[in-house]
Amino acid sequence: MLPVDLQPNLMPPAYIDPGTGSLVIQVIIGTVAGALLTIKVFWNRIKLFISNLFAKNPNKTEDDE
Amino acid sequence: MNNWYSSGSFRDPSGNVFSQDGLLYRQVNNSYKDNYDQFIESGLFNTLIENGLLIPHKEVNIPSPFPSQTYKVIKPELIPFISYPYEWCFSQLKEAALTTLKIQKTCLSFGMSLKDCSAYNIQFNYGKPVMIDTLSFEKYDEGKPWVAYKQFCQQFLAPLVLTNYRDFRLNHLLRVYLDGIPLDLVSSLLPSYTYLNFSLLSHIHLHARSQQRYSKKTIDTKRYKVNRQSLLGIIESLESTTRKLEWKSQKTEWSDYYTDTNYSAQAFEHKKKVIADFLNKINPKTVWDLGANVGLFSRLASDKGILTISFDNDPAAVETNYIECANKGETNILPLILDLTNPSPGIGWGNKERLSLVERGPTDCVLALALIHHIAISNNVPFSRIAEFFSEICNSLIIEFIPKNDSQIQRLLATREDIFSDYNLQCFKREFSKFFKIEGSIDIEDSQRNLFLMRNITPYTD
Structure with a gap:
């Protein structure tokens, strides 16, 4: 495997200056924001599962009740 | 060629x-x-x-x-009128920001990413914000941080949070800083309680500190990786932060204008009819309504399918105007903020990167309704200068003259000496006749005001 520095296109030069400080802070913010997003997606799935569990069976008609 | x-x-x-x-x-x-x-x-x-x-x-x-x-x-496809972020109201900037984030999210699902995030890449076309730079997309490499993150924070988030937490007038900083408002400045201007808001703490305050800390350090940026989920988290965070920012209605000089006028319903209706008749005679393709307030008269033009730029100096009026456009899905009207006594200049490299107002003209027709007394009396601009400027930006002019005894002018003169001996109908017609041919003149019923239809003596051609 090539050393990171020689891997093609891993970090092509940007034509705007991304800013070293802006790149570094993204790692920290991204870790927290990414975790929050994962929790949010997981929580939404739990909510959907529970709401489906208690929802009326749509195939059930009034005559069946 | x-x-x-x-x-x-x-x-x-x-x-x-x-x-x-x-x-x-x-x-x-x-x-x-x-x-x-x-x-x-x-x-x-x-x-x-x-x-x-x-x-x-x-x-x-x-x-x-x-x-x-x-x-x-x-x-x-050609954008009929290019506008700049320092001319947008709060909601226009917010919509442009959300559009940019939506584009970036779409990009990631196709294995690409925005390589720049300039607010100047967004333009309003048929009433909606669209990206105009087709070359802003690059292949997304897993692990690579978002190179345009800084630009998004400086060009979109910064002016929006300054408006939300401080004052909309800070939006003018966009005209000074073409690459967006420096985050250390934004951080110092925001109230200290914004440190308690996780999004603002991270995207503004800590971001600014990080920029300062690493400004003179050379580090191996390749070591810093942001995986896809983290990048999506950042975009999600920027999106929810932007959505929560609101225009706080501020009572401005002109916010009550149409409920605080001094003329009757009859005069108002007659004024609308005369303007509509004048517009039918001119049949313009484009109209600039200068001093449009919330765009009531602009819509006489835009409702006929004429592309109308509805300028006003009051950000609250432009905000109201834009919200109405957005709610009604209007496509022919573009509200923009403009101080006519100091219109947008040519700025950026060689003073040519962003065009001045005059360079973006001329337009077929200018509406100058209940306007020139503000320029002439509040800003001491002689009729000759006003007429000359209007002749540089339009072929036809629909202009209202308000006499000095009108209560609106008396209000302007209440706190200052009346040094405006030339402010009368005779001087007005004499000075404007040097640049325009007066083709129509109608007295507005139940008022002392007059409406004029004028044609530029030396018209512009396409």
Whole structure:
């Protein structure tokens, strides 16, 4: 495997200056924001599962009740 | 062949905009070939077009001014009037920010990413914000941080949070800082309680500290990786932060204008009828309504299908105007903030990167309704100068003259000496006749006001 520095296109030069400080802070913010997003997606799935569990069976008609 | 390069598209080596025989094209350079091909072949281009997020273009077979560099030439749909972020109201800037984030999210699902996030890449077309830079897309490499993150925070988030937490007038900083408002300045201007808001703490305050800390350090940036989920988390966070920012209604000088006027319903209706008749006579393709307030009279033009730029100096009035456009889905009207006594100048490199108001004209017709007394009396601009300026920006002029005994003018003179002996109908007609031919003059019923239809003595041609 090539050393990171020689891997093609891993970090092509940007034509705007991304800013070293802006790149570094993204790692920290991204870790927290990414975790929050994962929790949010997981929580939404739990909510959907529970709401489906208690929802009326749509195939059930009034005559069946 | 008449060629020129756009003075605002020289920074990106991927290509640039040029004009040939009056038509606008974008040159795609060989260096951008791989990205351009992926952009088209991945389906990202079609998806963005279908969702109204990108300006459509067609590939054309015409020679570019530099054929050896050129991979392709594309002809984008023309935006009829270019506006700039420092001319937008709060909600326009917010919509432009949300559109940019929506584009970035779409990009990631197609294995691409925005390589810049300039607010100048967004324009209002048929009432909606669209991306106009077709060459802003690059292949997304897993682990690579978002190179445009800083630009998004400085160009979009910064002015929006300053408006939300401080004052909309700080939006003028966008005119000073073309690459966006420096985050250390934003951080120092925001109230200290914003440190308690996680989004603002991270995207503004800590971001600013990090920029300062690493400003003179050389580090191996390749060590810093942001995985896909983290990047999506950042975009999600920026999106929810932007959505929560609101325009806080501030009572401004003009916010009660139409409920605080001094003329009757009869005069108001007659004024609308005369303006509509004048517009029918001129039959313009474009109208600039100067001092439009919330755009009531602008809509006499835009409702006829005429592209109308509805300028006002009051951000609250422009905000109200834009919200009405957005709610009604109006496509022919563009509200913008403009101080007519200090209109947008040419700025950026060589004073040509962003065009002045005059350079974006002329327009077929200017509406100057209940306006010139403010310029002449509040700002001491003589009629001769006003007439000269209007002759530089339009072919036809619908202008209202308000006599000095009108209560609106008496209010302007209440706190100052009346040094305006030339402010009368005779002088007004004499000075404007030097630049315009007066074709119509109607007294507004139940008022002392007059409406004039004037034609430029030396009209502009396309």
